[in-house]
Amino acid sequence: MNHTELVHNIAIVLASEVKSYDLPDICSSYGLDKGEDSEAFEGKARYIERRLRGKNHLFLIDLATRVAKDYNSIDLNRMLNTISPRGIFKVSQITRKNIIKEVLSSGYIEGDLNLIDFLKRTWDLDSMPSTDSRFPNATGDIAQHMIANDDWSYQELFEDILEIYNITDEQFIRFTEQIVHPSFRGEVDPQFIEKLNYYLAKDGFKMQVTSQISGYPLYAIIKTSTGVKGEFKNLIFAADGPKPEIVISDSINNEIAIVKNQEFCLVYDLPILDGLLWSELVTWWGDKESEEIGIDVERAIYKRLIRSLDEGPERNFFKFYFKHFRKQMGNKLPALIPQVYLHYDPYVTKLVLNETRLVRQRMDFLLLLPNKVRIVIEVDGKQHYSSEDNRPSPKKYAEMMKADRDLRLQGYEVFRFGGFEFINENNVEKMVFDFFSKLFVRYEIF
Incomplete structure (x- = not known):
């Protein structure tokens, strides 16, 4: 999806959804220039496209996501799903396909309702266009082809007509909850609920009983994995030279800028919607360096990341991760991101006060997994618990433990490896393999 297509689709x-006299205010609410009201009456699409000119790709993707949600746009959702390998939904397309397959094979669909009434609990069929010129909307269309003639299958209905893989998360969740609603379903087989939960769990959701109606359980889908709260904004990592100096460029929007030593670090500048895969990092690097995606690009980014790590335990940890899991997991491999800046003490703090206020400024490694799960991995050297003269420092160790607690309270998972574990190099490779194998099972990364 190129820049021009994004602009065109948003416009x-x-x-199509906004009246000319409302358009200036709507555009302003999305952070676009309002301009003269008369412009909107000269052509709404041109009016919008003029305001999108010069906007960067990240801004346009964010805007498209907001517009798609605000206007329930299947077209924009379909477009956005082509941009990211995982798509834009919290309930992924893979999970949706598995649930639909389970629903169709089990016969759990409309229950005691007629099909039209059941579907209207999720879709506004009367406002949806028909694929048949004989009918004014999707209601007549579905009645003709699913009830009168029975020449559409349920799979065609959900996939081709209702586009269930491109509807919002909220709409898909509502549909799934309606499948087991006691008002027209009665008793639901617990094994069917278990099967749905098997798939929902992969995206951090669960269907559970929240109340009762006339003695029957009422099910709702809830989020089970919260991860780190807040939106992802900055990924500054892999510094192979002097520490970058960072300032707040826009305190209102919480935007930062690197004013010195930017050439020694990497800044990932694409949206991270639901974790970061190694394949996405390679694609970003290829685009950044204007190279075609392939093994040479992958080697280039791998070598660049290795340069940011110290010889010994850190590099071995990184190398063995890729040795064992790159080929095995392919495009599903999470990116193991080295030397990620978490906090930043301004240069002037150290210069004037001669102290560091924030203990952990940089993580050794970070994994960004689905459902906002963030895994911090620390490979401890003597600098983690010793003073500058190499003497054990209880104060420094206590500060490190406090920093770990603070991270966990924010929702991060912290795993720490002691330097002693790396003394016997023959055991390091197996240790790394065992750790990540168990980690991927725990977080259902397959």
């Missing part, structure tokens, strides 16, 4: 949706 088409807004132009």
Whole structure:
């Protein structure tokens, strides 16, 4: 999806949904220039496209996501799903396909309701267009082909007509909850609930009883994995030279800028919607360096990341991760991101006060997994618990433990390896393999 297509698709949706006299205020609410009201009456799509010119790709993707949600746009959702390998939904397309397959094979669909009434609990069929010119909307369309003639299958209905893989998370969750609603379903087989939960769990959701109606359980889908709260904003990592100096460039929008030593670090500048895969990092590097994606690009980013790590335990940890899991997991491999800046003490703090206020400024490694799960991995050297003269420092150790607690309270998972574990190099490779094998099972990364 190129820049021009993004602009065009956003403009088409807004132009079709918003009246000319409302358009300036709507554009302003999305952070776009309002301009003269008369412009909107000269052509809504052109009015919007003029305001999108010069906006960067990240801004446009964010705007498209907001517009798609605000106007329930299947077209924008479909487009956004082509941009990211995981798509834009919290309930992934893979999970949706598995649930639909389970629903269709089990016969759990409309229950005691007629099909039209059941579908209207999730979709506004009367406002949806028909694929048949004989009918004004999808209601007549579905009645003709699913009830009168029975020449559409349920799979065609959900996939091709209702586009269930491109509807919002909220709409898909509502549909799934309706499948087991006691008002027209009665008793639901617990094994069916277990099967749905098997798939929902992979995206951090669960269907559970929240109340009762006339003695029957009422099920709702809830989030089970919260991860780290807040939106992802900055990924500064892999410094192979002097520490970058960072300032707040826009305190209102919490935007930062690197004013010195930027050439020694990497800054990932694409949206991270639901974790970061190694394949996504390689694609980003290839685009950044204007190279075609392939083994040479992958080697280039791998070598660049290795340069940011100290010889010995850190490099071995990184190398063995890729040795054992790159080929095995392919494009599903999470990116193991080295030397990630978490906090930042301004240069002036150290210069004037001669102290560091924030203990952990940089993580050894970070994994960004689905459902906002963030895994911090620390490979401890003597600098983690010793003073500058190499004497054990209880104060420094206590500060490190406090920093770990603070991270966990924010929702991060912290795993720490002691330097002693790396003394016997023959055991290091197996240790790394065993650790990540168990980690991926725990977080269902397959």
